[in-house]
Each structure stands twice: as structure tokens, then as C-alpha cells.
Amino acid sequence: MSSGEDHWLDACVAAWRNEKHAVERYLAAGGNAMRRLRDSEVVALNAKYSVDFFSPGLDLVNIALQQDSQDVLLLLLPKDAAQPPATGKEDMRQAWLDACMACMNSDLTPIHRFLRGGGSVSRRLLASEAKELNRNFPSCFNEGETLANLALKWDNEAVLSLVLANVTEAGDTKDQDVNGRAPEEKCQGREQQPVEEECEKAGIPYIAADHSYRESRSDSLGNHQLRRLWLQACLAAYDNSTNPITAYLEAGGERNRALTSQDIDSLKMSNCFRVGETLVDVALRRDSGHALACVLGETFVPQKKMCSRDSTYSDQLRSQAAADMDNLWLDACVGAVLGEREKIMAYVKKGGDLSRRLKAEEANLVNEESSVVACSGSVRARETLVDIALKYQRSEIIQLLCSDVVPDCARKRLPCHHFVMEASAISKEINANLELSVGSGLTKEMPFFQLNFAIPRELQSLPHDLRTRSLNEIIDCEARDTLEDENEPVINWCQALLPQHKLYPLYNGGMGDCLLHSASLVLAGIEDRNMAWRASLVRVMKTLDLYSRWREFRASEAALLGYRADDWQWKKEWSELIRIAGSPKMSLEQTHVWALAHLLRRPIIVYAIQNIRNHRNEVLGHAGHQGIYIPFLLDKSECCSDPLALAYVRGHYLGLVGEEKDVLTPTTLLLPITMHNGQRLPVQYLYDVERGSESSIIREWLRCRSVNGVACVEQSYNPRSARPEACQALMRRYVEDLRQRMTNPREDDESAGGDTIVEATL
Incomplete structure (x- = not known):
């Protein structure tokens, strides 16, 4: 072994023991401070010192940080080491923080922006910067970490490749033209400004990246770790999630890899997988649209995918029961x-x-x-x-x-679409309620969060044909048929509750925003067109400590499936959920329903199909969307006990409402909390110690009743006169329109299609 190798290993041991002399000797000999341990070196060190501390990929700073070796850290990280030359611009610091966040979110754009703005790839996080980032993502960032460290931590090969590719290009920005593009012809044959000079001017010790690390890391990944990622990707294709599939593909996994009998034995789910299946086969069989798009290499935006229309992809999606x-x-x-x-x-x-x-x-x-x-x-x-x-x-x-x-079901005439001015007034008041919701209990200034929209009683007085047409204009007919399927009914299956407590799924066309649209419709009869709900939802997920309860719940689910995730994987998934919550047209999921319950300060009941079926009506697995979502992190005295009712069908959320019984007196609707087979709806996001206490938890948060042995909860509707004035105005206009249509039915028939066309062409 050469003397340079000896100095390197001695420096690693010194960083472990907080002895700076060997580190100084290694750096003085020209050693690379960002050099990382290889497999053979790890084996030698662990065997020599009888420890299990050293692992592939660690550099001196990582070792010192993990061991809290302050003397070594002071040597490697002087106080001004992570600070670039003073530019007088706060935007450079913000660009640096955005680039650090991008390492977690797999977003290359902020990193490109930071590097093009003159940022150095050797810059390390200061304690104050790490603290600032950890406010939103606790324990995710540490002092002294570089972009390469963060990319390795979050296993982002794309980010790591970008950082390593730019380590010697710090001076290229001076050669860019006015459009920000580096002229390749000018760069050829001319040496670039060395990074050492830039660091020297800033008083920063030069730390060069090890270009050979990426290849060694790929080699050290090994078949064992790649196989672990492969198995997790298979489970993800089965569960319609994407993060494990992305990790597997980024690690170099093959899309066409097929399951073997040994793989199925390791998954311990022999009834769910078949020998010879690929990720695409599993995703297609399970109708997993998100996973399928991820495997095929497309950026999947649910219900709004416009990136490609190639025949293979379209045929695969259209073969599923839920048409795009x-x-x-x-x-x-x-x-x-x-x-x-x-x-x-x-x-x-x-x-x-x-x-x-x-x-x-x-x-x-x-x-x-x-x-x-x-x-x-x-x-x-x-x-x-x-x-x-x-x-x-x-x-x-x-x-x-x-x-x-x-068809009548294609002509949708929701009140909020027909009477825009009244709907806009309601929207403004709801937005004001959203601002008050985070951090304060329900007050008289927040009336909208205690409302429930109901189908107006005036519909019952219409002639049967006109009533049917008017009802079909505001409900989702196809979803109603699916939810009331006689073989597996989800709603309106209990004859003892009909017709007084019948539920109707309100139509909403908010592809990607359907959860927030449906919640807004159930509250006040309008859709969330200005996306104010998304910003409030993100604020709730960042302000309240939802993460710990979410993680324990998800870890329990993962354990039942036979796999586990590391702490950084859970944090990455949580940050991705927050990113999705703030991205318009990105479909929301169960976690966001739970966060929405905290935003609205009231429980949410989701009715959904129990079994996932393919286009041949074969049962493929169990669906987990149905359940009761309770705002556990809020005080019950500050929440509304009237639940919100939603349905989830065909990958789409819909609001469920009842009919108004009387315009002058309150109406009580009974919502069953059991399924047609007698099983009780699960309470979502429980701690492990709370399991088995679901009945008492439901009684604490909701008003319970029993009808012919069917457990139900009460949902109250305020009389029309007690609702906010903006809601009354919208209902008055809608009722007037209904009466006019009843008076002139022929005129309504002639104008039904024409109104739609006039609205479409204006």
C-alpha cells in the first residue's frame, strides 16, 4: 500500500477519534478532502479496529460529523468555509438553499440556477442554514454537508451526476453569452479558471470532488442492494406508488427485469405476483396508473398527462378500467x-x-x-x-x-358555474376563513367550516322528468352507478336509511384538484378555482406535527407488507407529499385527506370501493382509501363534530351530500360508518397503541347513532336562513332558475344545449 493510501486511512481514523494531526498531514500531502471510502477500505478499517462504523461513501467531514469530532471539523470547516465571496446579493444565498432543497426533491432546475449564478459545488451548509432548512423538514440537513453529500443521502443519482460534472466548471459563467448559454466553441482549447483560485480568493480551502467515486459507488451498490430496490419497486407497482420505482431505475435497474420464484418468495406475497411479470405487467394488472407512468419513463401528472401520445402508452392506459x-x-x-x-x-x-x-x-x-x-x-x-x-x-x-x-349527464349546470358572481363572493369569504384556520380554533368568524351543502328541497317539487334532468346536471351519474353497484355497494346500501338519508355524489371536473374541489362543494356548493386551498394545505402540513403520526402509521402498513424503510426515505416521501400539495393539478392522496381534516377542523369520512378490479372485473387487491380521517392534532373543543362526506371512485374524489328536508329547520343526515358486509370503516392514522380503541375514538369525535343495528354518525345541515348571506344568494338564484325551468319546460329543453355552447364560445 502506498504512503498516500496510508495517509488517507490514517486521516479517516483520526476523524473518527477527533485527532486532527493525521488529517493535517494528509491534506498537506495533497490529499483530497472529499475522497470517499471504498468497499475494500471499509472492510480493512472495520476489521482492524473491530467496529462496524465505517461504510462506503463516507468522507472526512461525514465521519467527523457523525462522531462529533469538533477539532477535525474546525480544521475542515473554518467559520467562513461555506460562505462564498461577498456579492451583496441575498438571492445567491436563497439560490443555495433552494439547491439544497432540490437535492431532496430530485429537481435539477434550482441546482442549475445556483451553479450558473456562480455558486460553488464545494460550498457547505452553515449551521444557521441547516437550521433554517430544518424548520420545514426536521433533521434532514446537517452542518457541513455539500450538494454531493445531500444527493448521496437522498440517493439522487441525477443530482450527484450534475454536481460532479460541474465541479471543474466554476469559471464557465464568465464565458456565457448574453442569453446565459456557454459557447462551446470558445471553451474548446482554452483552460477554464481553476476552482482553486476561486476558493483561494474567498479564503476557502479547496475541496475537489472525487470523479472516480460515482463509478466506484455504482460498483459498490452490488447485486444485493439492487435486488432490494427491485423488490421494493415491485411492491410499489402493486400499491401504485412511485418513489421506490424511481430509486430502482436511478440505481441502474432494468425496466424489463422479470420476477423469479425467489423474488416472489422474498416478497412473501405469492398470491399477488406471478413468475415472469415485469413492473409494467404488475402495474397494468393492478390498474396502477401512477406506477405505470413512472416505469415508462414519463413525468406523470394525474388526469393531465400531455407529455406523450404514443400509441403504446395510450393503449396501456386505455386498457384500464379508469379511462384517461x-x-x-x-x-x-x-x-x-x-x-x-x-x-x-x-x-x-x-x-x-x-x-x-x-x-x-x-x-x-x-x-x-x-x-x-x-x-x-x-x-x-x-x-x-x-x-x-x-x-x-x-x-x-x-x-x-x-x-x-x-346525454343529460354531459350537461353540467352546477350553481357555482351558472351564477359566477355569487360563487365568487362565497370564494372570497372562504379564503378569509382559510387564513384564520391554521393556528386558531373555530370561531364565529369562520362559519363556512361548519356548513354542509345540500341539494335544495325545491327539486322535489319539480315534475319527475325535469327533476331527474336537474339532478343529473349536478351529480356524477357514472360514479353514482359504481358506488351503488348491487354486488359491492358503497353508499345507499342500507334500506333503513332510505330515502331520507340518501347520498348523492356531486359532479366536479377538477382533474388533479378533485379532492379540494369536492370538499369546497360539500361545504358551500362552489369549487376551489383560485387554488387557495392548496396553499393552506401546505401551511397545515408544515405547521402541525403530522409527520410523526403519519410515519408510524405508514411504517405499520409497510411491516404488514413485509418491508421497511429508512428514516431518510420516510422524510423524502413526506417532503414529496408537501411538494405535491402545493403543485396545482397534482392529484392528492390519503395523507392530504387527513391534512385537509386538520385544515377544516372537522372529521372526514371517505367511502370507497373495497376491492380493486381489472377490466375483466377480477379482484386484484384491497383498496385503502375508505375510512374515517380525524384531526388528531387539534383540540376537540376547537373542531366541528359534523363530518364531511367524500367518495373515492375511479381515482377521483367526489363530495357526498343529502337532500334538504326543510328550508326553515335544521336537517340531520345519518352517515353509516359500516360497510355493506358489516365491517366498520377503519380509523386512519392511528398510533399503534390506539389500535383496538376505534369505537371510543369515534364516539369522542362524532355524534353516533344506531339504526337497525347499523352504526351511523350525525351530520347536521343549517336551515337556509342561518347560512352566510353569500350562500343564501347563490341558493336563491339557483332556486329561481329551477322555478323558471318548471314554468317553461319546453323553453328549457331548447336552451339546454344552447346555454352550454354560448358559455363555451364566449
Whole structure:
């Protein structure tokens, strides 16, 4: 072994023991402070000192940080070591913090921005910076960590590659042109400004990255760890999650790898997997749309995927029971161009919104698929189906959209859509309530969080045909049929509760925002169009300590499936959930339902199908969305005891409401908390010690009753006169419209399609 190798190993031991002399000797000999331990070195050190401390990938700073070796840290990290040259700009510090956060979120854009702005890849986190980042993500960041350290901690190969690729390019920003692009021709044949000079000017000891580390890390990953990632990816494809699949693919795993009998034995789920299946096979069999998109290498934005329309991907998604509404929308636009009415019918029968407008990327896709038509110009953004049909003179499509052939379920006339001014007034007041919700209990200044929207009583006085049509305009007919399926009913299965306590799923077209739209509809009859709920939801997830209870609950679920996750993996998943909560059009999940219960300060009951089935109606597994979500972290005295009722079907959240019994007196609706098979709905996010006490917990938070042996909870509806004035105004306008339609039914028939088209074309 060479003297340089001896100095390196001695320095590692010295950092472990807090002895700085050997570290100084190693650095004086030209040693690389960012050099990382390899497998052979780890084996030698652990065997020599009879410890299990050293592991592949550690550098001197990591060793000193883990052992709290203050003398070595002072040597490696002087007080100004992590501070770049004074630029007088606070935005450089913010860019640095954003880049550190990006290492956790797998987002390369902030890192590119930091490096292009003159940031150094050898910069390390100060104690104050780590403390600031840990306010939102506790114990995730440590003093002295570099971007490379963070990328390794979060196992982000893409970030690590970017950092290592830029370690010698710190001076390139001076050679960039006015557009921010580095001219490659000028860089060729000319030495770049060395990083050593930059660090020397700033008074920072030069720390160069070890370029050979990435290859050694890939080698040290080994078949054992890759196989572990492979098994976790298989479970993720089964459960429709994406993080383990991403970790497996980033580690170099093959998408076409097939399950072996040994793999299935290790998973301990022989009934759920089959020999020879790939990740795509598992995802397709389980109808796991998120996992399927992740395996296929696409950035999946639920219900809004517009990145690709290649036939393979589209065929795979359309083979699932839950059809992709965005694909149907694009097909309908192509059908309007080509005059293919069957595509229009397929879209409207699925509840498609006739007033929907094309986005720019959607218009490009439509133009590509309908390129055979060259007349009248191309399809443009902001156009509706009617606009397209008029442009291409498709009279048969216009007649179709205006005729009674279009199903009633396709003509949605929610009160908030029809009376925009009244809905806007309600929205402003709800936004004010959201600002007050975090950090304070329910008060008289927050009336909207104690409301429940109900289908107006005036509908009952309409003639049967008109009542049916009016009801179908505000509910999701297809979802109702699925939820009331006679073989596996989810709602309205208890005859003792019908018809007085019947539930109706309100329609909402908020693809990706359906959870927040449905909650807003159930509260006040409007949708969350300005995305104010997302910002408040993020604030709740950052302010309240939801993480500890969430982690214990998720760890228990993982243990039942036979696998476990490390602390950094849980923190990464939690940070991803927060990121999704703040991203418009990103579909929310169970955790966000629980966070929403804290935001609204009231329990939420979710009714969902018990079993996941494929397109052949075969049971593939158990669904876990149904249950009772209680705001455990809030005081019961500061919360409303009236639960919010939601349904989850076809990957879509819908609000559940009842009918108004009397406009002058309060209405009480009974919500069953048992399923049709007699099992009680689970209480979500319990601590392990709370399991078995579900009945007492439900009684503490909700008002319980029993009807013919069926356990129920009460949900109260305020009389119409006791609701906020903005809600009363919206209901008055809607009721007036109903009475006008009852007085002139023929006029309503003629205007049903025309109103939609006028609204769509304005």
C-alpha cells in the first residue's frame, strides 16, 4: 500500500477519534478532502479496529460529523468555509438553499440556477442554514454537508451526476453569452479558471470532488442492494406508488427485469405476483396508473398527462378500467376536426365538460394527429369543441352538441358555474376563513367550516322528468352507478336509511384538484378555482406535527407488507407529499385527506370501493382509501363534530351530500360508518397503541347513532336562513332558475344545449 493510501486511512481514523494531526498531514500531502471510502477500505478499517462504523461513501467531514469530532471539523470547516465571496446579493444565498432543497426533491432546475449564478459545488451548509432548512423538514440537513453529500443521502443519482460534472466548471459563467448559454466553441482549447483560485480568493480551502467515486459507488451498490430496490419497486407497482420505482431505475435497474420464484418468495406475497411479470405487467394488472407512468419513463401528472401520445402508452392506459379523461378530450378534439361523432360521444358520455378549452400543448397534439386536414388553418389554444366544429364547418358535430342526443349527464349546470358572481363572493369569504384556520380554533368568524351543502328541497317539487334532468346536471351519474353497484355497494346500501338519508355524489371536473374541489362543494356548493386551498394545505402540513403520526402509521402498513424503510426515505416521501400539495393539478392522496381534516377542523369520512378490479372485473387487491380521517392534532373543543362526506371512485374524489328536508329547520343526515358486509370503516392514522380503541375514538369525535343495528354518525345541515348571506344568494338564484325551468319546460329543453355552447364560445 502506498504512503498516500496510508495517509488517507490514517486521516479517516483520526476523524473518527477527533485527532486532527493525521488529517493535517494528509491534506498537506495533497490529499483530497472529499475522497470517499471504498468497499475494500471499509472492510480493512472495520476489521482492524473491530467496529462496524465505517461504510462506503463516507468522507472526512461525514465521519467527523457523525462522531462529533469538533477539532477535525474546525480544521475542515473554518467559520467562513461555506460562505462564498461577498456579492451583496441575498438571492445567491436563497439560490443555495433552494439547491439544497432540490437535492431532496430530485429537481435539477434550482441546482442549475445556483451553479450558473456562480455558486460553488464545494460550498457547505452553515449551521444557521441547516437550521433554517430544518424548520420545514426536521433533521434532514446537517452542518457541513455539500450538494454531493445531500444527493448521496437522498440517493439522487441525477443530482450527484450534475454536481460532479460541474465541479471543474466554476469559471464557465464568465464565458456565457448574453442569453446565459456557454459557447462551446470558445471553451474548446482554452483552460477554464481553476476552482482553486476561486476558493483561494474567498479564503476557502479547496475541496475537489472525487470523479472516480460515482463509478466506484455504482460498483459498490452490488447485486444485493439492487435486488432490494427491485423488490421494493415491485411492491410499489402493486400499491401504485412511485418513489421506490424511481430509486430502482436511478440505481441502474432494468425496466424489463422479470420476477423469479425467489423474488416472489422474498416478497412473501405469492398470491399477488406471478413468475415472469415485469413492473409494467404488475402495474397494468393492478390498474396502477401512477406506477405505470413512472416505469415508462414519463413525468406523470394525474388526469393531465400531455407529455406523450404514443400509441403504446395510450393503449396501456386505455386498457384500464379508469379511462384517461385527457385522452378522451384529445380524441374528441380530433373528432371535431375530422367529423367523427363517435369520439365526441365517447367524451361526453364519460361526463366530459363541453366548455373545456384547449391548452397550447394540447392544440399541438391535436394538430399532429389531424394533420390530414389542411383547410381553415390549425387548431389553436383556448378553443372549445364548438369552436373547432365551426372552424372546420362540421355541421353534424354542431348539431350533435346542440341536440338531445348529448346525454343529460354531459350537461353540467352546477350553481357555482351558472351564477359566477355569487360563487365568487362565497370564494372570497372562504379564503378569509382559510387564513384564520391554521393556528386558531373555530370561531364565529369562520362559519363556512361548519356548513354542509345540500341539494335544495325545491327539486322535489319539480315534475319527475325535469327533476331527474336537474339532478343529473349536478351529480356524477357514472360514479353514482359504481358506488351503488348491487354486488359491492358503497353508499345507499342500507334500506333503513332510505330515502331520507340518501347520498348523492356531486359532479366536479377538477382533474388533479378533485379532492379540494369536492370538499369546497360539500361545504358551500362552489369549487376551489383560485387554488387557495392548496396553499393552506401546505401551511397545515408544515405547521402541525403530522409527520410523526403519519410515519408510524405508514411504517405499520409497510411491516404488514413485509418491508421497511429508512428514516431518510420516510422524510423524502413526506417532503414529496408537501411538494405535491402545493403543485396545482397534482392529484392528492390519503395523507392530504387527513391534512385537509386538520385544515377544516372537522372529521372526514371517505367511502370507497373495497376491492380493486381489472377490466375483466377480477379482484386484484384491497383498496385503502375508505375510512374515517380525524384531526388528531387539534383540540376537540376547537373542531366541528359534523363530518364531511367524500367518495373515492375511479381515482377521483367526489363530495357526498343529502337532500334538504326543510328550508326553515335544521336537517340531520345519518352517515353509516359500516360497510355493506358489516365491517366498520377503519380509523386512519392511528398510533399503534390506539389500535383496538376505534369505537371510543369515534364516539369522542362524532355524534353516533344506531339504526337497525347499523352504526351511523350525525351530520347536521343549517336551515337556509342561518347560512352566510353569500350562500343564501347563490341558493336563491339557483332556486329561481329551477322555478323558471318548471314554468317553461319546453323553453328549457331548447336552451339546454344552447346555454352550454354560448358559455363555451364566449
